[in-house]
Amino acid sequence: MKKREIYLDHAATTPVDAAVFKKMLPYFSEKYGNPSSLHKAGDQAQAGVIKARQQIASFLNCLPEEIYFTAGATESDNWIINGIVEKARQNIKKPHIITSSFEHNAILEPIRVLEKNGLIEASLLSVDKDGLIGLDQLKKAIKKNTVLVSIMYANSEIGTVQPIKQIGELIKKINPKIVFHTDAVQAVNYLNCDVNNLNLDALSLSGHKIYGPKGIGALYLKKEIPITSLIRGGGHERGKRSGTENVPGIIGLGEAITVIKKQSHDKIKKLRNKLITGILRDIPDSYLNGSLEYRLPNNAHFSFKGVEGEGIVIALSETGIYVSTGSACASHSLSPSHVLTAIGLSNEQAHTSIRFTLGRQTREGDINHVLEVLPKIIKRLRKISGR
Ligand code: PLP
Numbered sequence: 001m002k003k004r005e006i007y008l009d010h011a012a013t014t015p016v017d018a019a020v021f022k023k024m025l026p027y028f029s030e031k032y033g034n035p036s037s038l039h040k041a042g043d044q045a046q047a048g049v050i051k052a053r054q055q056i057a058s059f060l061n062c063l064p065e066e067i068y069f070t071a072g073a074t075e076s077d078n079w080i081i082n083g084i085v086e087k088a089r090q091n092i093k094k095p096h097i098i099t100s101s102f103e104h105n106a107i108l109e110p111i112r113v114l115e116k117n118g119l120i121e122a123s124l125l126s127v128d129k130d131g132l133i134g135l136d137q138l139k140k141a142i143k144k145n146t147v148l149v150s151i152m153y154a155n156s157e158i159g160t161v162q163p164i165k166q167i168g169e170l171i172k173k174i175n176p177k178i179v180f181h182t183d184a185v186q187a188v189n190y191l192n193c194d195v196n197n198l199n200l201d202a203l204s205l206s207g208h209k210i211y212g213p214k215g216i217g218a219l220y221l222k223k224e225i226p227i228t229s230l231i232r233g234g235g236h237e238r239g240k241r242s243g244t245e246n247v248p249g250i251i252g253l254g255e256a257i258t259v260i261k262k263q264s265h266d267k268i269k270k271l272r273n274k275l276i277t278g279i280l281r282d283i284p285d286s287y288l289n290g291s292l293e294y295r296l297p298n299n300a301h302f303s304f305k306g307v308e309g310e311g312i313v314i315a316l317s318e319t320g321i322y323v324s325t326g327s328a329c330a331s332h333s334l335s336p337s338h339v340l341t342a343i344g345l346s347n348e349q350a351h352t353s354i355r356f357t358l359g360r361q362t363r364e365g366d367i368n369h370v371l372e373v374l375p376k377i378i379k380r381l382r383k384i385s386g387r
Contacts (some may be wrong), residue, residue: 001150003320004320004369005320005322006320006321006322006362006366006369007322007359007361007369008321008322008323008356008357008358008359008370009323009324009355009357010209010298010321010322010354010357010358010359011156011157011159011186011209011212011298011299011355012024012324012357013208013209013214013361014208014209014210014211014212014360015211015359015361016211016212016213016252016256016284017212017255017256017259017360018092018184019250019255019259020211020212020213020256020259021252021253021256023233023252023255023298024213024248024249024251024255025248027045027048027199027247027248028248029252030043031044031048031247032045032247033045033046034244035048035049035244035245035247036234036236037246037267039051043280043357045245048098048247048250048251049069049245049247049250051067051251051254052250052251052253052254052255053067053250053254054220054254055255055257055258055361056205056220056253056257057141057240058190058191059194059257059258059260060194060195060203061194061195061196061197062195062196062220062222062337063223065223066220066221066222066223067218067220068219068220068230068237068238068240068241068266069080069216069217069218069237069245069246069249069250069253070216070217070218070219070230070241071215071216071218071246072203072206072207072214072215072217073104073106073183073205073206073209074106074217075187075217075230076204076205076206076217076218076219076332077104077106077110077150077183077204078106078110078218079227079241080148080150080179080181080202080204080221080227081097081107081110081111081114081148081150082110082114082220082228082230083225083227083228083229084147084148084179084225084226084228085097085114085147085148086228087117087121087226087227087228088148088226089119090146090225092145092147094118094119094120094121094145095120095121095125095145095146095147095148096121096122096123096143096146096147097111097114097120097121097122097143097146097147097148097149097150098118098122098123098138098141098142098146098148098149098218099111099122099123099124099125099149099150100125100127100133100151100152100345101124101125101126101127101338101342101344102122102127102131102133102152102160102338102339102342102343103150103151103152103183104152104156104183104185106183106204107150107183108338109255114143114366120351121143121145123141125137125138125141125151126342127160127326127342127343128209129343129344130160130290130291130294130317130343131155131158131160131269131290131291131339131342131343132160132163132291132294133151133162133167134161134276135163135166135167135170137207138167138170139170139174142171142175142178146175147177147179148176148179148180148181149167149171149178149179149180149181150180150181150182150183151164151167151181151190152182152183152184152185152186153182153183153184153186153187153188153193153297154184154186154190154191155186155290155339156185156186156339156356157301157337157339157355158289158290158295158299158301158340158343159186159290159295159296159298159299159300159301159357160290160291160294160295161187161191161294161295161296162294163294164182164198164199164200165197165198165199166352167180167199168180168198168199168200169199172199172200179201179202179225180199180200180201180202181201181202181204182198182200182202182203182204183203183204184203184204184205185204185205185206186209186296187256187296188205188209188210188257188260189209189210189211189260189263189296189298190265190296190298191296193205194263195220195222196380200219200220200222201221201222201225202221202222202225203219204217204218204219204260205217205218205257206222207249207252207253207256210253210256210260211255211256211259211360212249212252212253212255212256212257213248213249213252213256215246215249216246216249216250216252216253217253218313224329225360227240229241229242231243235286237315245338249298254324255326257325263360265297265298265351268298268358268359268360268362269297269298270359271362271363271364271366271367272297272298272299272356272358272369273298274364274367275356275358275367275370275371276288276300276373278293278367278371279300279302279340279371279374281315282375283304283372283374283375283378285304285305285306286302286303286304286378287302287303287304287305288300288301288302288305289301289302289340289342289343289345289353296357298357298358298359299355299356299357300355300356300357300358301353301354301356302353302354302356303345303349303350303353303357304350304352304353304354304378305349305352306352306382306385307352307353307378307381307382308351308381309325309351309352309353310325311381312354312377312378312381313325313354315380315381316370316373316374316377319373319377321369321370321373323354323355323356324354324355325337325353325354325355336350336351337350356370370372
């Protein structure tokens with residue numbers, strides 16, 4: 001019999017939805033044309049790409065020509081930072097960027113490099129213990145040379161949801177020319193992403209976090225925003241991101257985003273709350289990290305005093321339960337998570353943390369099983385570590 005497997009790491013990646021996969025399949029074999037070709041095979045592929053662009057635009061409430069396909073959110077995030085700065089530097093010697101200390105490294109790293117090379121000024125906003133950014137702090141940080149503010153919609157590690165609409169309102173009131181971008185990778189499944197309503201000029205999203213394929217993402221960019229091209233070549237994506245389109249991936253992204261509209265989040269939230277209540281009740285010295293109120297409905301992130309997070313992940317994995325110590329991309333790193341230190345955890349506390357992220361397939365039996373297994377694991381690991 002196949003060992004029971006319980007996957008609770010949906011912030012790292014999600015399985016491709018069966019209906020999405022079915023829609024993608026013909027684009028590998030029957031409809032394999034290059035969308036740029038003039039013949040019928042090309043037209044067929046092009047029609048699929050047009051439809052997917054419309055599906056995404058409809059979800060975000062923007063124009064189809066404001067959607068650019070990329071190879072994922074890391075690419076979208078890098079592009080918005082580098083592309084806005086390169087353009088701005090044609091008029092401003094040292095443009096200023098505002099972000100938070102809490103962002104994904106796909107935002108922080110390109111900013112660090114630009115700053116190190118003396119090309120920009122950067123302000124990193126701090127977050128409070130719940131993981132929230134203060135609007136006053138943002139207001140004070142805006143300067144004459146500020147060209148871009150990038151604040152993530154929902155945090156990938158502790159699930160904190162930022163007040164994006166209010167942040168956008170504030171920025172636009174102070175200076176409507178400042179580009180407001182959000183990394184919405186973790187938010188798209190659960191939160192309203194109407195870019196007009198949220199006062200957004202740019203938004204990054206990723207296929208594999210929304211039950212679509214890996215290696216495909218998109219950047220929404222408001223029409224009039226000046227940006228340099230990401231990849232130069234044959235002029236694809238209105239000259240901004242050249243390269244033959246990843247047609248099956250694009251079809252998958254369009255379908256995946258369409259499926260989201262049909263989902264209810266009540267069940268997932270109920271199960272997540274059961275997990276939180278059960279863990280805090282049954283495991284002494286366990287703590288929930290981040291705001292409970294302003295949080296994605298599928299996220300639960302804990303610290304367990306005196307136990308290494310990696311040890312818990314491995315022990316759970318041996319029983320067929322898959323969780324994470326935090327951001328999937330950073331989970332091989334030995335340094336403490338910058339997100340956890342940003343909310344005030346010590347390095348030691350940060351190392352005792354694990355993240356559960358539930359998904360569409362999560363059942364009550366899965367949560368019951370975790371609540372049965374985890375207290376024993378923590379007890380055993382604490383014994384080994386001499387606590
Ligand atoms: N931004 C956030 C918030 C993420 O969680 C991730 C993935 O973990 C990324 C960006 C990178 O996305 P991709 O894997 O599509 O490059």
